[in-house]
Amino acid sequence: MAETATRRLRPYEFRTFAVGVALPEGMQEREDEVRSTLRLKGCETAKTQVARLVAGRISEATHRKLDKANPDVSVLVDFGRREATASSKPVFYYGRYTKPPGVAQRRTLCDACRGRRCAECKWTGFKAVPSVEEALRKKIGRLVGSEKMIFTWLGSEDEDSKVFPPGRPFVVEIKGPKKRRLFGKFRTRAGGGIVSVSSGRVLPSKPVKIPSFRFETRIRATAASKVPPEGISDLKARFHKTAVTFDRPGGRPAIKMVYQVRARARGRALLIDAELDGGLPVKRFVSGELVSPSVSEVLKTEVSCRSFDICRVREIGAFGFAEITWDKEKN
Numbered sequence: 001m002a003e004t005a006t007r008r009l010r011p012y013e014f015r016t017f018a019v020g021v022a023l024p025e026g027m028q029e030r031e032d033e034v035r036s037t038l039r040l041k042g043c044e045t046a047k048t049q050v051a052r053l054v055a056g057r058i059s060e061a062t063h064r065k066l067d068k069a070n071p072d073v074s075v076l077v078d079f080g081r082r083e084a085t086a087s088s089k090p091v092f093y094y095g096r097y098t099k100p101p102g103v104a105q106r107r108t109l110c111d112a113c114r115g116r117r118c119a120e121c122k123w124t125g126f127k128a129v130p131s132v133e134e135a136l137r138k139k140i141g142r143l144v145g146s147e148k149m150i151f152t153w154l155g156s157e158d159e160d161s162k163v164f165p166p167g168r169p170f171v172v173e174i175k176g177p178k179k180r181r182l183f184g185k186f187r188t189r190a191g192g193g194i195v196s197v198s199s200g201r202v203l204p205s206k207p208v209k210i211p212s213f214r215f216e217t218r219i220r221a222t223a224a225s226k227v228p229p230e231g232i233s234d235l236k237a238r239f240h241k242t243a244v245t246f247d248r249p250g251g252r253p254a255i256k257m258v259y260q261v262r263a264r265a266r267g268r269a270l271l272i273d274a275e276l277d278g279g280l281p282v283k284r285f286v287s288g289e290l291v292s293p294s295v296s297e298v299l300k301t302e303v304s305c306r307s308f309d310i311c312r313v314r315e316i317g318a319f320g321f322a323e324i325t326w327d328k329e330k331n
Contacts, residue, residue: 002057005075005084009062011145012088013179016067017075019055021047024080050079072180091144091174092207093182095200096167096313097132100193104131104159106151130191136172139188145178154213154313155278162309167198169313171207209320213278214259216312220271221286221295224302227265231299235263238298239274246280247290256280261295270295270303273311282308 009017023046031046044052054077055066075086099105108129110121117125126134133151141147154169184200239261246254256277263272272295276285286305288294296303 001077001079001082001084002054002061004082005054005077005086006058006061008075008084008086009058009073011178012073012086013181014064014072014088016065016071017055017058017062017073018066018068018071019051019058020074020076021051021054022076022078022080023047023050051077088176088178088180090206091177091180091182092203092205093140093172093174093200094169094203094319095172095197096169097136097163098165098167098196098198099132099163099190101160101162101307102130103135103190103193103195104129105153105156106133107131130193132190132195135188135190135195136170136197139186140172140174140182143179143182143186144174146174146176148175149173150175152207152210154210154315155215155310157310158307160307164309164311165198166312167196168310169213169315171203171210173206203319203321205321207319208322209317211315211317211319213313213315214257214275215278215310215314216273216275217282217308218271218273218311219282219286219308220269220306221303222306223265223268223270223299226267227270227299227301229265232263232265234298235261235272235295238293242293244280244285244294245292246284249290254279258285278313 005019028047034040058064058075059066071089073086073088075084077084107126108131109115110118110125110127112118112120113125115125117123121127136151137147137149140149150173152171152173157163157168180202182200182202185196185198186200187194187196189195239258241260242258243255244258246256248254256279258277258280259275261272261274263270272286274285276282281291283305284291284294286295286303288296
């Protein structure tokens with residue numbers, strides 16, 4: 001059984017392992033009866049001894065260490081069924097991505113089945129449109145041997161937005177990986193463009209606290225009427241370390257900061273460079289929908305955002321981590 005368990009571990013990259021044992025049905029009950037009859041106390045149980053012996057042989061064969069508390073992989077040895085199953089601890093990977101216009105951040109559910117999978121979406125549950133999520137899912141999946149992933153993004157942007165270096169941060173939880181190492185930099189194709197990842201690293205455990213962030217954006221907007229020079233001056237003066245209120249739909253109002261705004265105007269066309277708190281919607285900040293004060297409010301005319309790019313994202317604070325608890329039966 002130790003040899004069987006060792007074979008099950010061969011596809012996995014790991015430094016530490018743990019062993020679970022399932023004995024044939026009724027064996028533990030019979031052992032308990034013997035212990036009770038003979039009043040045996042304090043000695044090693046059959047299950048504990050078997051687990052120790054199997055772990056020792058696996059360690060000798062793989063040159064890896066036993067770690068019951070936080071193993072990279074776990075193997076369940078079932079003596080009743082004469083089989084062994086292996087599973088691996090999730091990997092949490094941090095990186096920053098850049099993307100060209102025309103690539104969405106996230107996958108979009110299929111309109112026909114809403115994720116339930118159908119012939120129209122080729123049984124994927126998602127639209128066949130390029131996205132950062134889909135490109136990273138395929139690339140990382142090939143590198144680690146698992147396509148079961150959950151992404152956490154620090155903010156979002158439009159499909160038509162360009163994300164410039166150093167990129168937007170993200171964290172991906174990779175479940176059941178065969179490999180545990182990833183490159184710090186890599187590139188992958190998304191539609192007709194390239195998604196690049198940099199600053200990549202494997203995190204020590206699951207993040208339980210995500211940093212806040214602020215970002216710099218370049219906005220292309222159109223005003224309902226010609227913008228005079230004094231209007232540009234008003235924007236710069238009004239939005240200097242200014243608190244704005246965002247009346248979030250279905251939630252409490254949020255207070256966000258606008259750190260600075262610079263703008264140029266040609267007729268009704270506006271080019272705005274702004275530094276904002278994460279979580280403040282760019283288009284609403286321009287139009288004034290649920291946000292006050294806004295660009296439209298300061299200029300005293302209706303202004304609409306045509307597009308915006310993400311020039312820089314800066315993290316404020318640090319990640320917080322906790323020990324990973326995971327169920328080998330579910331992984």
